[in-house]
Amino acid sequence: MDGFAAVDFAFAREVLQRGIAALYLVAFLSTLNQFRALLGEHGLLRAPELLAWARSSDRAARALRPTLFRWIRYTDRRLVALCIGGMAVSALIAAGLPQLGPPWLPMLCFLAIWFGYMSIVSIGQTFYGFGWEMLLLESGFLAAFLGSHDQPPATAIIVLFWWLLFRLEFGAGMIKIRGGREWRDLTALTYHHETQPMPGPLSRLAHLLPRWFHRLEVVGNHIAQLAVPWLVFAPLLGLWLPDAIPLLIGACAAAVIIATQLWLVLTGNFAWLNAATIILAFSVVGIPAGDDRGELPLPWLVVTSAVAVLYVVLSGQPLRNLFAHRQLMNASFNRWNLANAYGAFGTVTKERIEFVVEGTLDANPEHAQWHEYGFRGKPGDVRRRPPQVAPYHLRLDWLMWFLPLGHRIDDWFLVFLVRMLEADRPTLRLLARDPFHGQPPRFVRVVTYRYRFASRAEKRESGDVWVRDRRRTLVQPVSLHDVA
Structure with missing residues (x-):
């Protein structure tokens, strides 16, 4: 780290921008293929009816989160246009093209897909009531301020990605410790591979592993989610110490998180939750930049600092929630899905x-x-x-x-x-x-x-x-x- 510029995290920025954009492409594709049948004009839960209710009174309007369809009447055709546009912009970012221009260009592209997808999530009702929807929205918002190849990423934004990763992993760990007894007596994964929402091709093989292995899985999970997340902030020590040791600690923390997430990828289907966590873990991977230090332009420094101040204001509630007796899981404390609380599987079903x-x-x-x-x-x-x-x-x-x-x-x-x-x-x-x-x-x-x-x-x-x-x-x- 070098003051305001995270000069050692250019590679991390590359993974974050391209990876998050790729997940947005998948999310828009999933919506394109499913939204109309589930929530369209003739869907199982009709979004137009929700929007009509929101227009019925000021109180109802305040209950609906921001969506483009409050100002533009929803039709299935417009939903398709939004998805195709979102996929196109996401593909451009994943290919790295906007990042070749000035920093405001990838910023506008990310904010476009962020608000476009939030417009969908806001009317998605129970079919979009998953924690990874909020995670994708928050990740996309932060990615908008990672800048372009013209300058190094801002330290403030990289640290906000660490704060997001910490809330995601530590919040999930605390939910489990406070949740069902099976997480404390180390039996949770004796059942989970079989009873999880959507098993994968290797879930049966994982389920049939010995009980002692399942106990080790739970211990490894607790270490990865309760102890390791604290180490993601280690690169901050590079402000006072030589970069090598803090960067190594951060890379080791990222490696543990990535390894546990890859095991979850192999043994289940959790939409893009695991992929997003892996991408966020790369935010901690710093590569010494040598003498090519670089500087942030003053206007961009002002913009990224304003985002950091906004997050300081918004982070009070999620911070208290992490240590609250009645911890909320996958909860948003504001209308814009920023600085959310995360967590999953506080209890594991037995059959x-x-x-x-x-x-x-x-x-x-x-x-x-x-x-x-x-x-x-x-x-x-x-x-x-x-x-x-x-x-x-x-x-x-x-x-x-x-x-x-x-x-x-x-x-x-x-x-x-x-x-x-x-x-x-x-x-x-x-x-x-x-x-x-x-x-x-x-x-x-x-x-x-x-x-x-x-x-x-x-x-x-x-x-x-x-x-x-x-x-x-x-x-x-x-x-x-x-x-x-």
């Missing part, structure tokens, strides 16, 4: 219950032959190995995991069943398999199953990846006539 949606063409549901709808990511067919999906985000599949954890059936799921009865093509495109090939079923129903990974012996005998046992019929056979 996996799945809602299986079935349909039939038969006229008599009592003696019908039922066929399952297949989802893209969540377990269904017992012979199907879980796919690798992340960093792409399958929003419908994720919410299907949450349904059995609740005490009531969400309204969007009831609309989803109606869409199955209508053989609604946009909704069916969200699925991996329509057993009726576009033909409307006469009846649909929902059956609950308990799923567990097949043991090695069971896999050799049957070839099945999962073993499931039927629990009950949650939703009795229903037809469009019944719905009417």
